[in-house]
Amino acid sequence: MERATIPVTDIGRLETEGIAALEDAGCLVVTGIAAAAERERLRTELAPYMERTRVEQGDDPETFFPGFTRRIISLVRRSEVVRDWIMHPMPRRLCDHFLQPNCDDRYQLHLTSALEVGPGARAQLLHREEDTLPWFPLPRPNLVLATMWAVSDFTADNGGTLLAPGSHRWPKERRPKEEEVAATEMEAGSVLVWLGGTLHAAGANVSDNWRYGVILTYSVGWVRQEENQALAVPDQLARELPRELLDMIGHTTNGLLGLSDRGFGEATPAYDGIVEMNR
Numbered sequence: 001m002e003r004a005t006i007p008v009t010d011i012g013r014l015e016t017e018g019i020a021a022l023e024d025a026g027c028l029v030v031t032g033i034a035a036a037a038e039r040e041r042l043r044t045e046l047a048p049y050m051e052r053t054r055v056e057q058g059d060d061p062e063t064f065f066p067g068f069t070r071r072i073i074s075l076v077r078r079s080e081v082v083r084d085w086i087m088h089p090m091p092r093r094l095c096d097h098f099l100q101p102n103c104d105d106r107y108q109l110h111l112t113s114a115l116e117v118g119p120g121a122r123a124q125l126l127h128r129e130e131d132t133l134p135w136f137p138l139p140r141p142n143l144v145l146a147t148m149w150a151v152s153d154f155t156a157d158n159g160g161t162l163l164a165p166g167s168h169r170w171p172k173e174r175r176p177k178e179e180e181v182a183a184t185e186m187e188a189g190s191v192l193v194w195l196g197g198t199l200h201a202a203g204a205n206v207s208d209n210w211r212y213g214v215i216l217t218y219s220v221g222w223v224r225q226e227e228n229q230a231l232a233v234p235d236q237l238a239r240e241l242p243r244e245l246l247d248m249i250g251h252t253t254n255g256l257l258g259l260s261d262r263g264f265g266e267a268t269p270a271y272d273g274i275v276e277m278n279r
């Protein structure tokens with residue numbers, strides 16, 4: 001069997017080729033999305049937090065996150081660049097296609113994390129982003145769409161994300177053969193996209209360089225977000241954020257879920273929905 005490959009496209013071919021390739025393979029690299037200046041700005045914004053992160057100098061093979069890695073979450077409050085990336089038209093177009101049909105109302109931000117894989121890190125265990133939403137049997141409807149923004153280059157030897165193309169259609173028990181797993185190789189500024197049902201993991205880093213990626217995931221609005229944005233984004237900041245971003249991060253209702261009488265920006269008319277239902 002030939003070695004598995006991850007399809008690659010640029011933004012100009014997203015509609016004509018990219019969407020179909022993502023549907024088919026469950027993963028896709030979109031090149032040339034984040035400019036060098038943005039990536040530098042992001043590194044500067046996150047550096048104070050990354051520097052404080054403890055890097056495990058050993059490794060417990062049972063843990064989900066290997067040693068020799070750095071991870072932080074809560075990026076909405078820590079990075080303006082991330083706020084722009086969350087709302088970028090490319091992932092939103094893909095969410096419109098892959099998530100919106102399974103939404104009763106809207107999709108939402110699910111998780112933000114900056115992930116650095118250091119020299120000596122082993123590969124992560126293969127998993128599906130939807131493993132935290134185990135209710136449906138596999139293959140399940142698309143509930144999550146994941147993006148990995150390449151802040152550094154991603155290579156097969158510096159921890160480039162491993163993916164099993166096609167595994168979003170596999171039953172739960174099926175594990176990939178070695179040749180069914182591909183390592184993501186992409187230049188900084190590219191974005192790897194995969195569906196919540198696709199098996200994947202951070203690769204092992206056998207190089208001398210740190211691999212730097214920002215993972216931003218989205219989910220259908222009727223599931224609980226992986227990252228609790230109501231706690232992660234301080235009220236004072238939320239008051240200053242644009243309504244569209246607040247809606248995306250979940251400071252809003254999805255149908256009748258998420259009621260609150262503390263709206264930021266224009267208050268959400270949460271009770272209008274109930275009034276409508278009782279008419």
Ligand SMILES: O=C(O)CCC(=O)C(=O)O
Nearest residue numbers: 115160161200201202203
């Ligand atoms: O770092 C990577 O390449 C993948 C990370 C990942 O899949 C996760 O943390 O869920």
Ligand SMILES: [Fe+2]
Nearest residue numbers: 127128129200
């Ligand atoms: Fe993952």
